[in-house]
Amino acid sequence: MFGMTVDQAETIEGKNGTIEAQIIQSMGGRYLRGARPQRMTRRVDALYTGIPGKLSGELIAAGIEEQWSSEQAISEAAEALMLSPVIRQSLAARSRSPVALLRAIHRPDTVEQGERALAFARQCAIDEVRHGARASVKATMGPARFSIDTPLIEAVAAQPETLSESQRQALNTIRKAINLQQSARVLLNGDVGSGKTLVFCLAAVAVARASKGLAAILVPNEIVARQIHELTAARFPDLKPQLCTAEAGDIDPEARLLVGTQALLHRELTQPLSILVIDEQHKFSVDQRMQLVGESTHVIEASATPIPRSLALALFDGWTQARIAGSPVEKSIQTHILRESERNAAIDLVRHHLQEGRRCIFLYPRVKGKGSVTERAKALNERFPNRVAVIHGKLKPAEKEAALQQFRSGQAPIAVASTAVEVGVDVPDVGMMVISEAERFGLTQLHQLRGRLVRNGGRGDFVMMTAETTKRATLERLQALRKHSNGFDLAEADLKLRGFGDVLGDMQTGKALGTFKLTRLVAEDFL
Template sequence: MRPALLNPLFAQVTSLSGIGPKQEKLLRYLLGRDDTPRLVDLLLHLPTSVIDRRAQPKIRDAVPGTVVTLKVTIDRHRPAPPRNRRAPFLVYASDETGDLVLTYFRNPPGMVEKLLPVGATRYVSGTLQMYDGTPQIVHPDRVVDEAGFAKLSGIDPVYPLTEGLALGALKRAIALALQKLPDLPEWISAEVMRRCGFPTMAEALHRVHQPLELTDVLPDGPFWSRLAFDELLAGQLALALIRAQLRRPAGNRHDGDGHLRKRVIDALPYALTMSQRQALAAIAEDLRQPVRMLRLLQGDVGSGKTVVALLAAAAVIEAGKQAALMAPTEILARQHVKTIAPLAEAAGLRVAILTGREKGRERRDILAQLEQGEIDLLVGTHALIQDDVAFKALALAIVDEQHRFGVRERLALTGKGEAVDVLVLSATPIPRTLVLTYFGDMDVSELREKPAGRQPIDTRAVPASRLSEVMDAVGRALSAGALVYWICPLVDESEAEGTGHLTNATERFESLQKRFGDRVGLVHGQMKGAEKDRVMAQFAAHEIGLLVATTVVEVGVDVPAATIMVIENAERFGLAQLHQLRGRIGRGSEASTCLLLYHEPLGEMSKARLKVIRETTDGFRIAEEDLKLRGEGDVLGVRQSGLPGYRIARSDVHAQLIAQARDEALHIMKENPKLGGPRGAALRCLLYLYERDEAIPFLSAG
C-alpha cells in the first residue's frame, strides 16, 4: 500500500483549478503518460533554463537583443486598419529617457486596450529589438501593473512544452502543485546529506521551480542534484531488493547431465568461439549453485548470443524443466526461432512461439501443451507474461534486450516458476558504469569474438550531394545480384514536421521504385507484423533486391546474403544505432560495404561519431566512445542525454552520484533489509514517489 502521506502528490492534475480536459490531454502528452498525470509528474518536470528579468534599465540604456523589464507610461494606441488583419497593433509608450513601441500581431479584439490602457503605468518585459531606429518589443512576455510587479519573480524558469500548452498555464499548475507538497520524511542518511551538501527535497523542488538565483536550475547545482540522487537511490534500492530476493537460497537446482547440450553443439555448422565456451561454463556453474542465477550476456551483433541462450535452455531441459525466451519485438522473437529451430530439432527439443499474432485455437493449443510440459522452450514477446500463460516447470527465463523491458516484466516472467534462473541478453555492449545502473550487481559474460567466416565491412562516409552517384552504384550492384538495405530515419511526412531535411522512407521508396521498378520493397514500424514478414521474406528470397527501411531492421533481421547498406542522414543517428544497423550486413561469406550519407555542414559531434564508426566494428569500443561523446541515452537506444528510465538524473552530470546511490542502497540492505522503523518508512515513501515500488512486495515475502 502506498503511504497515505503521499496521497496529495498522487492526486490527478485535473484536481487543480484551471486544468480541464483539453489541458489534461496536453499534459498527458508532455509528461509521457497513458493515463491522467498526477501532481508528482508535474513537480518532477524540471525547467531547462531561466530568463533573467531583473535587468530594469531606462529605455535609453536598454541593450538590443537582451531581455529587459521597463517601467513605462502608455501614450497612445494605433490599432491595425480594419481591412488589414495582418498589420500589427502598435502601442506607443515612453519613460523620461525615450520612446518604446510595443507590437502585437493578430490579437483578440479589445485585448491590448485592456492590458495597456492609455495613461497607465505598466511594467513590460521581453526581448528588446531596434526597428527603424526605435526600440521595440514584439509581444511582451509580461505586462503587469505596480501590484503585479511586486509579485513577479525576477528569474523566470523555462520548461519543455508541447504544442498548444502555454508556458503560463504550466507554471500556474506547478505553483499550485507545490502548495500541496506534504511534509516528507528525510530518507537520505545524515552522512550523505552532509557530504553532498544536499538541501531537503521540499527546498530542492521550490528552488528549481521558483529560482532565486540563475544557477538554481542548473543540473549540477545542489537542488537538481538532490532530486537526481533521490531518483537514483530509488532505482538502486529497488534493484538491490530484487537482487536480494533472487539471491535467496534456491531449492533443487537446474543443471542437467549435458546430453542435450552435446547434441546441439554437434548440430552446429561451426565450432563455438572461446568466449561462447567461457559463457557456457559460467552459466553451467551458476545453475549448480544454491542461489538463483542472475547473469547478463552481452555480445555484439552476430557474436552468437542466441546459441548460448539455447544451450543454457538445454541445460535446464536436461533436468526435466522448461525455459522461456522473451524478446521486445515480434520480428526479433521470430528471428530467434529461425536460428533455434533447426538446432532444437536435431537435439529433440520442443520449441514453440507465442506473440500477439497467435490467436484463438492456435493460442489455446500452445497454452495447453505448455501447462502439460509438452513444450520445452517457449519463445515470444511480452505475450509470455499474460496471466493465462502457465508453465508446468519454468526454470530459466531468458530476457533479450533488457533495457526495453522494465524490472516489472522480468519479475512477471520469473513469477511463473519456482526459483527461476535469469539470463539477460544485450546486443548493445553496455559500458561497465551503466551495467551497475541498470542491472545492479549482475554477473556479466561478454562475447568478444565474431563467429568464423564473417567478412570485414568497408564503411565510408559520403556527402548527400553525391546521392545520384550512390544510386548509380546501387543500380550496378542490383544488376550483379546483390541485396541492398537503404535506411531512412523517418516513415512518412507526418513525422517530418520541423525536422529540416530528414528523408522519409515512403518518399525514398517511391523515388527508388521509379528508377528500379518492382525490385524495391519497403518495411517500417507502422506496418502490420505479417506484412513486414512478407516483405522481409521476399528480400531473403531475392524476389526484391533493394529494401527501403526505417530502423525497424536495427535488431534481429538476418539475411546473410545482404552485402550493401546505405544509411541516409547518418549524422542524425547515435553511434550505437549506426553500429546495430550496420550489423545487418557482413553476416555471410561475401565482403560488405556500408555507405553513410550525411548532410553538410557536419557538427563536431556528428564528425566524431562518423569517424569512430568508420574506424572500428568493435561494439565494446563503440559503446565506450558513445558514452564519452554523448552520455548513455544513446548507448541504450534513448534519444536524449538523460538516463533511460530516469527523468531527472543525467549521465553526463550525475555520473558520480550513481556510484554513491549504489553504495547507499547496499548499506541500507545491510543495516535494514526489511526497511523497518522510521528510516525504512521514509525509504518506502521514496520508492513509491519514484514508482520503483515493484520491489516492495518482496519485503514481506520470506
Template sequence: MPRPDTLNPLFRTLTSLKGVGPQLGALFSRFFGAPEGQEAVVLDVLMHMPSGVIDRRAQNGIAFAPVGSIATLKLHIDEHIVPPRGNNRAPLRVRAHDETGEITLIFFGAKGGWVERSLPIGETRYVSGEIGFFGREKQMTHPDYIVEPEKLDTLPLVEPVYPLTHGLSSKALRRVVATALEAIPVMPEWIGHDRRAVMAWPGFGDALRHIHAPKRPSEGDIVSPARLRLAYDEYLAGQLALSLVRSTLVKASGVARHMTGDLTSRVEEALPFALTDGQRLAIADIKDDLAKPTRMSRLLQGDVGSGKTVVALMAMAAVAEDGAQSALMAPTELLAAQHFRTLQPIAEKAGLNVVLMTGKMPAATRRKVLAGLASGAIHVAVGTHALFQAGVEFHNLGLTVVDEQHRFGVHQRLALSEKGHKTDLLVMTATPIPRTLVLTHFGDMDVSVLREKPAGRQPIDTAALPISEYDRVIARLRARFDEGVQAYWVCPLVEESEVLDVVAAEDRHAELRKVFGDKVALVHGRMSASEKQAAMERFQSGDAQILVATTVIEVGVDVPDATIIIIEHAERFGLAQLHQLRGRVGRGAARSACLLLYTEPLSETAKARIETICKTDDGFVIAEKDLELRGHGDLLGTRQSGMPGYRIAVPDVHSHLLEMAHNDARAALDHNPGLKGPEGEALRMLLYVFRKDLAIPLIKAG
C-alpha cells in the same frame, strides 16, 4: 525501519533555515529537482558540488598584484569622485593606496550612498576582487568583498564557486551552505578502516567541510581526498543497493539442476558450425550457475552476430535435461519470430519442442500451445512479454532468457521473478557495455562476454560519402543488382518534419521505385504488424531487392543474402546504433558493404563517430568511444528510466572508484547479509544519506 533520528538535521527542509523564505525555498526545490510536492533539504545543498575555487590569499600589495589576478588588498581610503549630476553612465570612483602604490575602485550605478558608507575616507578597509588596468593606473571594478580590519575573518580567502540557476546568487547559496555545514551530525564511519587508511581519506563530515569551506584551493579539487571519498561513498551506496536487489532475486531459492549432457550434445551436433571458444566459455559459466542451488542472474554480452542465441539454446537444452522449461522473451514480435526461426530447426533435430507465442495466434493454436506449456510437453516458448501474461501457465519454468536487457529494467526483473518460478535468469544484449557501465546499471549480475565473431562471418567494408553523391550511389547499386545482390536502405524518420529536414522513408521509397520499380519494399514504425511482416517476407524471399526501412530493423533481422546496407543521414545516428545497423549485413558467405551517407557540414562529434565506424568493427572499442563522445547517461538509451544520476562522482574522473565500491559492497553483504551490529548500522545510514533507502526493506532478516 524508519530513518535514524541522528540524520534528521540533514533532512530538514531549507525553508526551515534562517534567511530562506518561501520564494528562495521554491527556487532551491526546482534547482535541486526535489520530487513533486516535496521541498529541497539540507542534504541537497551539501551534495551540490562546487565547480571550482577562487583563491583570495594573495595579499602582496597593489604594486605586486598582476593585472587579471584576484587580490586581497589592505587599503587606505583617500577620496570619492562622484559622477557629475545627470550623467548616469559615469561610475563612482574611490581612490585608495597602500605602501606600494595607488588604485581606483570603480562602482557603476551606485545609488543610495552605500559605497560612501562602506569605504569612509581616511579609514582602512580590506577589499578583494580582480585587478584591472585603465590608462596608466590599476583599478578594481565592483570588489567582491569590502570588510573592516577587525572582521577580516569573514572574508573567505579560498572561496568555492558553484553552478547556479537564474535568480540564485552565489552569496545566497554560500550563506545556506555555511548553515548546512553546521547541521552535519556526527555519524558512524561506513568505510572500512583499512580502505580509509590506504586512501588517506577524511571522515564524511570533514570531507564536506573541506569541499565547501576549504582552507587551501587543493582541498576542494575534483581529485582531492575529500572529493574522492564522497565519490566513493556515492558509488558504494549505489552498489550496495544493487547487491541487495540481487540478493533478493538470487535468494537461495534457486534449483540445483542435474544435467545429463544428453540434449546439449545433440544440440551441438545439430549446429551447422562449430562453437567458438567464447561460446564454450559462456556455456560453461551458465552450466556452473545452473548446477548451484542459488538463482542464476547472468548478463550475456556479445556483439552483433557473435552467436548469443546459440548460447541461449544450449542453456535451454541443459535446463530441459533436468525436466524444466524455458522462456525466451524478445522486445518485439519481429525479433521473437526471428529467434524462433533460428532455434526451431536445430531444436527439432535435437528433440526439443519449441513454440512461438504471439498476440495474434488463432484461438485453436493458442489453446493447443497453452495446454502443451501446462503439461510440460513444450520445452521452450519464444515470444514477447506476452509470455508472462495471466493465463499462461508453465508446468515447470526453469529458465527465462531476456533479449535486449536495456529495455527491461530492475523492476521488470523483480516482477518477472515474482512469477514465483524460482527461475534462473539469462539476459542477452548486443550493446557491448563497458565494464564501468555494467557495474553502474547491472552491478547485480554476473557477466559473460562473447568477443569473437562466429566462423564464416565476413568483414564488412565501411565507407562514408556526402549525400551529394546520391547519383553515383544509385549507379553503383544498379550494377550490383544485376548480380542479384540485396540491400537495406535505412532512413532516420518516418514523416517529413519541418524541424529536421530529413528525407522521409516514404519519399526515399518513392524515389528508389522510379529507378528500381517494384523491387523496392518499405518497412517503418507506423505500419501494422502484418504489413511489416509482408514487406519483410518479400525481402527475405528475394522478391524485393531493396528494403527501405526506418530503424525498426536495427536489432536481429537476419537476411543472409543482404550484403549492402546504406544508412542515410548517418550523422544523426549514435555510434552504437550505427554499429547495430551495420551488423545486419555480413551474415552470409559473400563480402558485405556498409555505406554511410551524410549531410554536410558535419559537427566534430558526428565526424568522430563516422571515423570510428569506418575504422573498426569491434563493438567494445565502439562502445568505449561512444561513452567518451556522449557521456554515461544515454549509452543504454535510458536517460528517462531512472538510471543512476551521480551528483558527486564524475564518471570520467572517478570510475576507478566504482570497481572498488562494487567489491567492497559485495564483501560487506557476504560478511554481514543482515547489516546487523554497528558496522551494518553505519551502512544503513549510508543508504539513507544517498537516498537509496528503498533497498533497506530488501535486507535479509536473519
C-alpha cells in the same frame, strides 16, 4: 577590466583587492576570463561549481558559510556521513573522523589537504555506486538449488555444430553463475552472427531440464520468435517448446520452454519461471524485463550492444558478464558518414555491390512524405528500373511477403524499407545498407542494423546519411559507431557519451549520486 562590468571595476578602483578569474593562455599571451571581485578571507576557500541549471555554486557557498559556525550543523552532517556503510568503513580504515573529513573538504589548511579530501570523497562515491549495484541485484535474487553441469554437457554434445572457443567460454561463465545456488543475473554480449542465440538456448534448456521447471525466451518481434521456436522444437522436443505470439492461445501445461514476443507478458504462466532469457534487451523497458522474474528465476539479458543501464550493472559488479568475442565468419564492414549532398557517393557504392551480386537496403524513418520510403523508392526505381522492392509496415501481409520474397530471391536486389520492418534477418548476402536521417537513431539500433550485413562473410558498406547541419554531439555519437566494430566496445563508448544519468538512481533506489551529491562521476571511473 578583465571582463568585469563597469560597476565591478569602480568597486575596486584605487583599492587593494582580490579577484577570482580563470587564466586563459592564448597565442597573444594570457588573459583573465570571468574576473570578479572577492573578499579577502586569508584562507584556502573551496570553490563550489553547483549543479548547472538547478543550484548555483554561490548559493551553496553562502549556505556553507552560514552553517559552518554551528557545531550542531557540523555534527548533523557528520552523522549523515556515517549512515553510509561505505564511508563509515573507509573512514575507519584510515582512522579518520567524519568531522575531520568535512573540515578538510570545506575549510582545508592547504590546497593539497583539500585535494586529498576531495579525492577521498570521490572514491567513496564510486564505492557507493558499486555497493548499491550489488545490493540492488542481491535484493532480487533468491535460492536456486540445482546444478546444470550434466544437462548442459549433454545438450552441447547433441548439437550438430561445434561451438567456438568463445561460445564455450561464455557458456561456462553462465554455468558457474547458475551453479552458485542462487538466482543468477547475467549480461550476455555477442555481436550479430556471433552465435549468442545458441548459447542462451543451451543455457535455458539446461536449466529447464535440471530444475524440471519452466524456461522462457522473450524476443522483440515475431520473426525472431518463430526462428528460435523452430530451432528449439527441432533440437529439444522433450521440452515441448511453445510459440507465444499475439495470435497464440493459452500456454500448454506440458510446455516447458516458451518462446515469445511481448505477448508472453500477458499470458498466465503454468508455474514460476526457472530461467528467463531476454534477447535484444534494449528493446524492452526495465519493468517489462522484470515482469516475469520470480525470486528464484535466473535471468540472462542478451544484446549486441547492451544499454547503458545494463552495461553499468555489469561494470559495477552487479551482474555477471559473459562475452562472445568475434564472429564465426570473416567479414569487413566499412562504416561511412555522408551528408545528403553526398548521396551520389552512396549510389556509386550500390552499383558496385550489385555488380558483385549482393543486395542493398535503404532504410527511412517515414513511410510517406518528403524523404520517405515511397518518395525515395520512386527515385531509386528510376535509377534501377524493376530492381527495387518496397517494404513497410502499412503493406498488407501478402504484399509484404511478396516484396520480401522478391528481395530474398534477388529478383529485386534493392529493398527500400521503413525502419519499423525487420529486414535482412534471413538474407545473408546483403552487402550494403544506407540509413537516412541516421541522427534519429541510437547507437544500439544502428549497430544492430549494421550487423545484418554480409552474414556469410566478405566486405560490406554501412552508410549513415545525415542532414547538412548536424550537431557536434550527434556527430561524435556516429563517429563512435565508425570507430568501433565490436558491440561491447561501442556500448562502453555510448556510456561515456551519454553518461550514467538515471542509471545510478535505479541502482541505488533513488539516491542520485550517493552521499556526496556534487561528485560528478563518469564512465572512466568504472571502466
